[in-house]
Amino acid sequence: MKSLKRSNNGLQIFFMLLPLLVLFSMFCLYPLLYSVYYSFTSYDGIMPATFVGIGNYVRMLGDTTWWGTVLNTFQFTVMAYIIQVPISLFLAVLVNNNSKISSFFRTIFFLPNVTSTAIIGIIFFFMFSSYNGIVNGVLQTSGAISRPIEWLANPALAKWIIILLNSWSNVGFFMTLFLSAIQKIPLELYESATLDGAGRSAQFWRITLPLIGNMFPVITMMVILNAFQLFDSVKVLTGGGPGSSTSVMALYIYNLFFNSTGAQQGYASALSVAATAITAFVGFLYYAITNRQFGKND
Amino acid sequence: MTRKKSLWNIPIGLFLIIWLLFTLFPLTYAFFGSFKNNIEFLAGGASLLPEQWDFSNYDYAWKEANFARYTFNSLFISIMSAILTIAIGSLAAFPLSRGRFFGKKLLTGVLGLVMFIPNVVLIFPIFKMCQSLGLFNSLWSMVITQTATGLPFTVMLITSYMSGISREIDEVAKIDGCSFFRTFSSIVLPLSKPILATTGLIAFKNAWNSYLMPLSLSLSNPSIRPLTVGVLALKDSGEGISSWNIMIAGSVLSIIPIVIVYLFLNRYFIQGITAGSVKG
Numbered sequence: 286m287k288s289l290k291r292s293n294n295g296l297q298i299f300f301m302l303l304p305l306l307v308l309f310s311m312f313c314l315y316p317l318l319y320s321v322y323y324s325f326t327s328y329d330g331i332m333p334a335t336f337v338g339i340g341n342y343v344r345m346l347g348d349t350t351w352w353g354t355v356l357n358t359f360q361f362t363v364m365a366y367i368i369q370v371p372i373s374l375f376l377a378v379l380v381n382n383n384s385k386i387s388s389f390f391r392t393i394f395f396l397p398n399v400t401s402t403a404i405i406g407i408i409f410f411f412m413f414s415s416y417n418g419i420v421n422g423v424l425q426t427s428g429a430i431s432r433p434i435e436w437l438a439n440p441a442l443a444k445w446i447i448i449l450l451n452s453w454s455n456v457g458f459f460m461t462l463f464l465s466a467i468q469k470i471p472l473e474l475y476e477s478a479t480l481d482g483a484g485r486s487a488q489f490w491r492i493t494l495p496l497i498g499n500m501f502p503v504i505t506m507m508v509i510l511n512a513f514q515l516f517d518s519v520k521v522l523t524g525g526g527p528g529s530s531t532s533v534m535a536l537y538i539y540n541l542f543f544n545s546t547g548a549q550q551g552y553a554s555a556l557s558v559a560a561t562a563i564t565a566f567v568g569f570l571y572y573a574i575t576n577r578q579f580g581k582n583d
Numbered sequence: 584m585t586r587k588k589s590l591w592n593i594p595i596g597l598f599l600i601i602w603l604l605f606t607l608f609p610l611t612y613a614f615f616g617s618f619k620n621n622i623e624f625l626a627g628g629a630s631l632l633p634e635q636w637d638f639s640n641y642d643y644a645w646k647e648a649n650f651a652r653y654t655f656n657s658l659f660i661s662i663m664s665a666i667l668t669i670a671i672g673s674l675a676a677f678p679l680s681r682g683r684f685f686g687k688k689l690l691t692g693v694l695g696l697v698m699f700i701p702n703v704v705l706i707f708p709i710f711k712m713c714q715s716l717g718l719f720n721s722l723w724s725m726v727i728t729q730t731a732t733g734l735p736f737t738v739m740l741i742t743s744y745m746s747g748i749s750r751e752i753d754e755v756a757k758i759d760g761c762s763f764f765r766t767f768s769s770i771v772l773p774l775s776k777p778i779l780a781t782t783g784l785i786a787f788k789n790a791w792n793s794y795l796m797p798l799s800l801s802l803s804n805p806s807i808r809p810l811t812v813g814v815l816a817l818k819d820s821g822e823g824i825s826s827w828n829i830m831i832a833g834s835v836l837s838i839i840p841i842v843i844v845y846l847f848l849n850r851y852f853i854q855g856i857t858a859g860s861v862k863g
């Protein structure tokens with residue numbers, strides 16, 4: 286009787302997991318295996334693929350455009366970290382109270398997170414366009430510049446616009462993460478510190494910062510993993526150009542798959558495999574460092 | 584002491600206001616810009632407000648540029664993938680939080696890792712698969728792709744919420760003879776409503792804002808484009824800057840609904856972030 290019930294439960298568990306397993310196999314496992322297989326071939330997406338061994342991986346090692354996009358991805362990651370983490374932490378500390386005005390600030394600061402980066406990208410594209418944009422409009426009207434600045438045609442400036450857009454999108458998100466960590470700190474700590482005469486900045490350095498320390502690995506990994514997904518803002522703002530000077534890994538792979546001539550799909554698969562390996566490595570590191578166990582509550 | 588505090592308040596207040604203006608500026612610029620006619624919009628200049636309020640951009644975008652269709656597509660994709668995400672996610676989360684079965688640890692570990700795989704890596708094989716399954720010219724290809732790629736994160740979110748619900752309740756249910764599924768459907772599922780609302784909203788938002796996936800899947804069929812793809816397709820079309828006013832109107836059409844949803848339900852959005860990511 287008992288064992289019958291057990292196996293019945295087992296069947297129920299199986300059927301409850303089935304939809305997830307089917308979708309997971311079709312939309313994750315299959316694409317990954319597909320990429321691994323085609324990474325060893327020359328393939329144009331339509332005609333039968335021909336086996337080329339590790340040729341695509343050898344090509345990857347010598348592909349300076351690819352390594353340029355890897356370097357750009359890395360640059361965006363580092364800049365995102367340097368700019369977004371301090372600002373979001375500072376904002377979190379400032380709006381961490383129960384007043385109406387702080388709640389208003391929190392709501393607005395998080396707002397970018399619900400908008401589409403692609404759509405905001407096009408708005409930034411308009412704002413920073415050389416002859417029609419409002420940024421040059423304001424600068425010229427105020428007399429700060431005499432000729433319009435080519436924001437998006439200059440690789441260095443274009444990178445800053447991409448960083449600006451990503452900061453616009455992400456700071457509120459990180460602020461919310463920091464806030465939830467700060468709100469877990471017992472209030473008594475601050476009360477006794479105030480009694481001891483510690484000022485606001487002393488309280489920040491001695492209490493807040495050490496106690497939210499465990500948020501930093503989480504945020505670090507989020508910044509890195511966000512960077513691997515970086516696509517929308519770059520595609521919309523610069524399309525990776527001029528040339529491929531602002532391109533990133535995801536955009537380079539996308540263009541090889543969908544906008545290329547000749548048989549590039551095999552090579553794009555090899556780059557996909559490499560990108561997945563790097564991501565998996567970082568993800569693994571993430572769990573190792575934070576010792577976060579999936580699905581378990583605190 | 585109070586004097587020191589009030590001195591500090593000036594730079595702090597200034598910083599908050601600068602960030603507030605920075606956050607609101609692109610949205611305000613797009614909103615007012617969408618009421619400028621194309622000549623005024625392309626003239627640039629420093630003025631945020633339109634000289635003459637012109638509603639024809641919306642009229643044109645809605646009727647001529649097919650944005651009514653794109654808006655419907657976006658709504659369909661987002662609502663369907665929110666429903667599917669809640670259904671499949673909660674079904675799978677319960678066994679992961681309470682069940683005992685072979686491979687549970689492996690499955691949870693794998694789900695946690697694949698959450699991070701860049702979408703660009705998956706999309707081409709999915710594109711080919713949809714083609715060969717005959718799903719290609721249908722909105723469902725996008726609904727399912729969107730749902731599937733978001734599921735690992737959703738399942739993780741719901742699982743950790745369900746693990747936080749006291750097990751004593753389902754012990755009692757078990758003694759009363761409730762099966763595993765009954766315990767889920769009549770006890771734990773109703774108690775999980777808050778996290779289901781959160782995950783549903785996040786799934787809706789992600790689908791509404793998604794770009795890379797629907798861009799790839801609608802390459803050969805413009806009639807299934809969602810709003811994001813429809814707006815940005817105008818950038819690469821031959822019309823160039825002559826369609827900027829339509830693009831800006833389309834951008835506002837894409838932003839406004841989700842912002843309104845957020846302003847009313849922001850608590851749920853923020854819950855999703857904190858529940859999913861903050862576990863030190």
